Amino acid sequence: MKRRNFIQQTSAATAFVGLGGLSSLSIQPDYKKHITILHTNDVHSHIEAFSNNHARNPNMGGVARRATLIEQIRKENPNTLLLDAGDIFQGTPYFNFYGGELEFKLMSKMKYDASTLGNHDFDNGIDGLYAQLEHADFEFIISNYDFSNTVMDGHTKPYKIFHKNGMKIGVFGVGIELDGLVTKKLYKETEYLNPVEIATDMVDKLKNKENCDLVICLSHLGYDYNHGKISDRKLAKQTKDIDLIIGGHTHTFLDKPTVETNKSGNKVLINQVGCYGLYLGRIDFYLDNEKDVESGNLKIEV
Amino acid sequence: MNLKKLSIFFGLVFVFSACKENRYATAEILGKRIPIDKTIKADIAIEKFITPYKKHLNKTLDSSLVYNPKTIDKTQGKLNTAIGNLMADIVIQQAGPVFQNRSGNRIDMVLLNHGGIRAGLDKGQLSTRDAYALMPFENEIVVAELSGKKIQEMLRYLEKAKTAHPVSGIQIEMDNNYKVIKATINKKPIDINKNYFVATSDYLQQGGDNMSFFIDPVNLYQTNYKLRNAIIDYFKTTDTIKSHIDQRFIKKP
Numbered sequence: 001m002k003r004r005n006f007i008q009q010t011s012a013a014t015a016f017v018g019l020g021g022l023s024s025l026s027i028q029p030d031y032k033k034h035i036t037i038l039h040t041n042d043v044h045s046h047i048e049a050f051s052n053n054h055a056r057n058p059n060m061g062g063v064a065r066r067a068t069l070i071e072q073i074r075k076e077n078p079n080t081l082l083l084d085a086g087d088i089f090q091g092t093p094y095f096n097f098y099g100g101e102l103e104f105k106l107m108s109k110m111k112y113d114a115s116t117l118g119n120h121d122f123d124n125g126i127d128g129l130y131a132q133l134e135h136a137d138f139e140f141i142i143s144n145y146d147f148s149n150t151v152m153d154g155h156t157k158p159y160k161i162f163h164k165n166g167m168k169i170g171v172f173g174v175g176i177e178l179d180g181l182v183t184k185k186l187y188k189e190t191e192y193l194n195p196v197e198i199a200t201d202m203v204d205k206l207k208n209k210e211n212c213d214l215v216i217c218l219s220h221l222g223y224d225y226n227h228g229k230i231s232d233r234k235l236a237k238q239t240k241d242i243d244l245i246i247g248g249h250t251h252t253f254l255d256k257p258t259v260e261t262n263k264s265g266n267k268v269l270i271n272q273v274g275c276y277g278l279y280l281g282r283i284d285f286y287l288d289n290e291k292d293v294e295s296g297n298l299k300i301e302v
Numbered sequence: 303m304n305l306k307k308l309s310i311f312f313g314l315v316f317v318f319s320a321c322k323e324n325r326y327a328t329a330e331i332l333g334k335r336i337p338i339d340k341t342i343k344a345d346i347a348i349e350k351f352i353t354p355y356k357k358h359l360n361k362t363l364d365s366s367l368v369y370n371p372k373t374i375d376k377t378q379g380k381l382n383t384a385i386g387n388l389m390a391d392i393v394i395q396q397a398g399p400v401f402q403n404r405s406g407n408r409i410d411m412v413l414l415n416h417g418g419i420r421a422g423l424d425k426g427q428l429s430t431r432d433a434y435a436l437m438p439f440e441n442e443i444v445v446a447e448l449s450g451k452k453i454q455e456m457l458r459y460l461e462k463a464k465t466a467h468p469v470s471g472i473q474i475e476m477d478n479n480y481k482v483i484k485a486t487i488n489k490k491p492i493d494i495n496k497n498y499f500v501a502t503s504d505y506l507q508q509g510g511d512n513m514s515f516f517i518d519p520v521n522l523y524q525t526n527y528k529l530r531n532a533i534i535d536y537f538k539t540t541d542t543i544k545s546h547i548d549q550r551f552i553k554k555p
């Protein structure tokens with residue numbers, strides 16, 4: 001009862017400072033654990049907001065605004081993870097001029113926890129990516145690129161477990177096949193491994209061996225294709241025990257997360273927020289004692 | 303001291319056993335997206351941090367490099383446009399010496415794509431920002447050594463495309479049904495037994511815009527020279543832009 005009161009007050013306070021999109025807080029459910037996942041994808045070096053007279057996205061985006069929003073949400077729930085699904089680089093002269101330094105520094109200032117890699121993150125070559133790593137205070141998580149014979153060897157992680165409010169959140173990452181998308185001389189000896197096989201291994205490790213409470217896949221495979229290419233929707237259906245796929249690459253503007261059914265008949269969420277930092281994705285997970293949660297009765301409100 | 307240690311020990315045992323017994327399961331999920339719009343106040347510290355980067359960038363982008371006496375864009379002209387001709391000519395002028403140094407050969411012709419002209423150039427002083435707008439992509443200039451047969455395929459492609467794809471070094475005349483009636487390189491008819499050095503972007507060479515005749519060349523030469531950098535370098539070393547619609551790629555009425 002007390003907690004509800006507190007939440008309602010917080011909600012009123014945030015409404016007062018004029019933050020949009022948080023109004024559903026007042027009906028926040030009362031469970032033991034609350035984990036918030038915030039995410040971006042394909043920001044493509046968009047540092048500044050679009051101008052007022054921009055044809056498609058007038059007065060949208062901007063890192064400084066995103067920082068405010070993230071801080072607000074963190075204040076409301078400190079048990080928050082901030083993730084990116086790749087293609088941080090390329091798209092404005094900021095990248096051409098500074099090679100990604102500013103993008104990484106700003107993400108570090110916003111306290112991103114992790115990012116996976118997109119094809120455009122290789123645009124200045126694997127050496128160009130490596131050169132910027134010193135500016136990133138967050139993890140690069142990618143499970144299906146073998147960097148053994150490259151400068152990136154040892155600088156990425158196949159997965160990472162984050163501890164929030166006593167919960168273990170396992171995060172792994174899958175990247176798109178680089179051949180045909182990026183010139184070989186840029187990605188060099190990076191080896192692409194089958195994302196479905198790797199995801200299956202990762203999930204087994206995170207769910208069964210590490211007993212993670214939540215498993216999140218950061219993906220730069222792309223949302224969906226009408227040909228055979230592996231996508232987030234296909235990955236969701238061909239695997240199990242993933243709770244959330246945070247996607248990128250196809251610049252898909254989902255106005256709400258897609259709910260897919262996995263191999264074992266359970267629900268998986270897929271979310272992607274378009275591109276250029278125009279939106280921030282927010283997924284709130286409420287967990288309770290296993291015995292109190294009726295199986296097969298997961299409530300999803302999107 | 304001992305008591306403190308003991309209590310920490312029991313504390314840990316309690317935490318450990320609590321974790322083991324209490325497994326958690328997801329009961330409810332809320333998902334949405336939040337627009338980053340003007341209702342959100344910008345973080346001042348972040349803005350301040352960006353400022354020096356932004357200032358340097360704008361100074362470099364906006365310093366004027368060259369004078370453009372007339373506004374040009376890709377809609378002006380039928381099968382060749384002033385802006386397309388300018389871009390294709392820049393490729394020969396800027397990448398020609400690089401290619402000659404590396405291979406000992408001369409670029410015979412250039413083919414770019416009309417869709418790759420991403421902006422017009424306004425009358426007045428032009429800056430690096432204009433070059434970025436004209437060519438925002440990172441494509442590099444490459445030189446493909448193509449057989450005379452592949453050049454013929456290129457002409458068939460242009461017949462179908464009926465589009466002002468920018469060219470330089472080649473002269474093409476079509477009848478009013480877009481059939482090529484005359485095509486010369488270096489003022490000579492295309493020789494089926496000869497190879498030609500064709501400069502283009504790495505994007506098109508890899509089959510972009512369905513230019514399949516580029517995909518499997520006799521030889522492929524990298525210049526490591528970005529198309530945009532070639533344009534910027536040209537702007538820097540030129541006083542006044544001269545660009546015209548001319549007779550290089552025409553259709554008889």
